[in-house]
Amino acid sequence: MDIGLILMQLFNGVVVGAVYILIAVGLTIVFGMLNVINFAHGAVYALGAYIAFTLATLIGSWTGSFWLAVALAPFVVALLGALVEVFLLRRMYDAAHEYQILLTFGVTLVIQDLIIMIWGPIGKSLPMPPQLVGVVELGDFTFPLYRVFLIGFVALLCLAVWLLIERTSYGAVIRAGTDNRDMVNCLGIDIYKTFTIVFSFGVGLAGLAGALSLPERGAQPFMGDTILTLCFVVVVMGGLGSFVGAILGGLIVGVVESMMILFWPPGTMIAIFTAMALIILIKPKGLLGFR
Amino acid sequence: MERKGILETGLGRRAPLLDKETWILAGAVLLLPVVLPYKTLAAEILIYALGAVSFNILLGFTGMLSFGHGALFGVGAYTTGLLLKHLCWHPLAGLLGAAMGGMMTALVMGLLSIQRIGLYFVMLTLAFNQLAFFGAYQWKQLTGGDDGLLNVPRPDLSIMPGLELPIQSSLQFFLFVWVLFIVSMVLIRRVLRSPFGRVLVAIKENPDRAKAVGYNIQRYKLIAFVISGLFTGLAGGLYALFMRMVPITAIELFTSTDFILMSLIGGLGSLYGPIVGAVIVKIASEVLSQIWPRWLLVLGLTFIVFVIFMRGGLWAFLTMIWGRVKPRRGLEVGR
Numbered sequence: 090m091d092i093g094l095i096l097m098q099l100f101n102g103v104v105v106g107a108v109y110i111l112i113a114v115g116l117t118i119v120f121g122m123l124n125v126i127n128f129a130h131g132a133v134y135a136l137g138a139y140i141a142f143t144l145a146t147l148i149g150s151w152t153g154s155f156w157l158a159v160a161l162a163p164f165v166v167a168l169l170g171a172l173v174e175v176f177l178l179r180r181m182y183d184a185a186h187e188y189q190i191l192l193t194f195g196v197t198l199v200i201q202d203l204i205i206m207i208w209g210p211i212g213k214s215l216p217m218p219p220q221l222v223g224v225v226e227l228g229d230f231t232f233p234l235y236r237v238f239l240i241g242f243v244a245l246l247c248l249a250v251w252l253l254i255e256r257t258s259y260g261a262v263i264r265a266g267t268d269n270r271d272m273v274n275c276l277g278i279d280i281y282k283t284f285t286i287v288f289s290f291g292v293g294l295a296g297l298a299g300a301l302s303l304p305e306r307g308a309q310p311f312m313g314d315t316i317l318t319l320c321f322v323v324v325v326m327g328g329l330g331s332f333v334g335a336i337l338g339g340l341i342v343g344v345v346e347s348m349m350i351l352f353w354p355p356g357t358m359i360a361i362f363t364a365m366a367l368i369i370l371i372k373p374k375g376l377l378g379f380r
Numbered sequence: 381m382e383r384k385g386i387l388e389t390g391l392g393r394r395a396p397l398l399d400k401e402t403w404i405l406a407g408a409v410l411l412l413p414v415v416l417p418y419k420t421l422a423a424e425i426l427i428y429a430l431g432a433v434s435f436n437i438l439l440g441f442t443g444m445l446s447f448g449h450g451a452l453f454g455v456g457a458y459t460t461g462l463l464l465k466h467l468c469w470h471p472l473a474g475l476l477g478a479a480m481g482g483m484m485t486a487l488v489m490g491l492l493s494i495q496r497i498g499l500y501f502v503m504l505t506l507a508f509n510q511l512a513f514f515g516a517y518q519w520k521q522l523t524g525g526d527d528g529l530l531n532v533p534r535p536d537l538s539i540m541p542g543l544e545l546p547i548q549s550s551l552q553f554f555l556f557v558w559v560l561f562i563v564s565m566v567l568i569r570r571v572l573r574s575p576f577g578r579v580l581v582a583i584k585e586n587p588d589r590a591k592a593v594g595y596n597i598q599r600y601k602l603i604a605f606v607i608s609g610l611f612t613g614l615a616g617g618l619y620a621l622f623m624r625m626v627p628i629t630a631i632e633l634f635t636s637t638d639f640i641l642m643s644l645i646g647g648l649g650s651l652y653g654p655i656v657g658a659v660i661v662k663i664a665s666e667v668l669s670q671i672w673p674r675w676l677l678v679l680g681l682t683f684i685v686f687v688i689f690m691r692g693g694l695w696a697f698l699t700m701i702w703g704r705v706k707p708r709r710g711l712e713v714g715r
Binding site: 126177180181185186187188190191192194195196197198199201202203205206314318321322325329355356358359362363365366369370373 | 496504506507514515644676677679680683684687688691
């Protein structure tokens with residue numbers, strides 16, 4: 090097979106992986122801190138795309154609209170996330186895992202139906218921002234500019250999040266909370282406030298992922314369903330609660346997906362979910378997990 | 381409510397196969413086609429109710445949340461569909477195939493899934509459901525892929541040579557489903573209200589203690605999974621007969637989540653709760669969807685309210701009211 094085609098698919102795999110990473114990082118941070126797996130994360134991703142769409146059209150089609158939408162949408166989503174955490178999730182911390190899953194699953198139903206109610210069942214799309222139309226030429230290869238931008242942006246963002254978690258005193262609270270939240274609470278830090286912030290931050294990242302996918306994939310009410318299960322694969326692969334694991338997992342799943350599409354398309358999803366089942370069974374802590 | 385010892389409540393003994401409870405259930409369910417606007421809905425409700433009750437054997441009685449029951453239901457549906465389509469068998473043979481198919485799938489899925497607990501169990505069952513879905517989706521020659529398995533025949537029920545019971549009209553088919561539903565419920569009740577069933581509940585309440593007492597909890601979990609798969613597969617087979625086809629949606633994750641919705645709204649802690657849930661959810665989806673297309677929003681909100689405030693579901697609510705009206709003795713719930 091043509092080596093150029095393989096390299097091209099490798100690049101596309103990284104692009105797909107970048108979106109998975111954004112969603113999975115939120116999923117894994119929330120799990121690490123709150124010990125809750127958020128089944129509504131996929132619906133939030135869709136919501137992010139729709140909110141970005143509305144913001145972009147509201148502000149008009151002037152050139153900066155896409156940027157403003159991308160910048161604002163995650164905050165709107167994060168605010169909604171904070172409300173969900175304070176009013177719903179907080180009641181569930183003492184409950185069994187099963188009930189937390191059921192609660193966030195119920196939130197998914199509500200979000201998806203609200204989306205259909207507000208924006209209609211047919212998807213929305215937004216033209217590519219004019220600054221990002223075009224290609225980057227690198228030797229014999231041409232890469233769509235938007236995809237190059239996406240990789241760079243996600244890489245920078247991951248670096249920023251990593252610095253935030255590893256190098257700031259606030260990150261220290263998050264890390265400590267992931268290790269032992271009762272102890273953090275005993276040390277006089279308001280753990281519930283931290284929970285709210287971490288949850289809305291994670292949800293905001295999913296919203297950002299939705300906003301960033303808008304120009305290429307558009308927005309559909311149920312776009313989060315498949316991607317959520319794929320991001321479960323990502324976090325399980327990397328290790329639940331592990332930030333670097335989510336990045337690694339996202340890259341692996343993205344690249345495997347695009348390579349399978351090249352070599353044997355029908356087996357793509359089957360391969361990915363088989364891999365997930367095998368990892369849970371053989372190495373449940375994942376590649377870099379600790380729980 | 382005061383807690384009684386197992387011997388006092390009689391829960392440690394096997395429930396009788398047929399008693400007043402069975403007749404009340406059979407009679408109540410028989411009212412469905414009378415009160416519902418169309419008869420086909422009644423059969424569909426019973427099929428889903430059987431699926432939800434089977435699902436609840438795991439969540440409500442053993443404490444395992446499975447997102448994989450869509451796969452069991454779908455395998456049952458495809459098995460019946462393929463048997464009847466290509467081998468032209470007796471409908472009961474097709475359904476037996478569905479039950480066996482559901483059982484075998486549950487055996488494999490269960491054997492692997494019960495290796496992990498909690499979140500990882502949920503994720504494993506979810507992965508298996510996705511595997512089954514994408515498998516069915518891609519294997520077009522066998523399953524018809526996206527279009528579904530079309531033209532599944534619904535042959536008449538031949539009891540013996542010369543005597544054939546037609547199950548073509550919606551009322552005839554409802555009665556056919558009704559008989560199988562009641563038989564299944566009697567069997568499931570016998571399993572759950574037996575010493576075996578009490579061990580399952582013990583595993584749900586405190587797995588470590590159940591283990592310490594000396595039960596092989598892995599074996600119990602697996603048997604519960606297989607029994608659940610058997611009846612879910614049967615429900616899937618009935619669905620194939622009902623639809624006269626197998627849509628790809630039968631094996632989707634949404635089927636799993638349907639069972640979860642029904643069980644939780646109806647009541648996890650009781651045997652009959654999921655039936656109430658199936659009635660409510662299916663009527664809501666058929667009737668309300670014509671009035672207001674966004675009824676799912678209401679369902680989602682109801683679901684959240686139930687998760688937070690009423691984990692016993694509607695059934696617990698009904699038994700509470702029943703207990704007020706008739707304080708002598710409340711209906712016995714599963715736990």
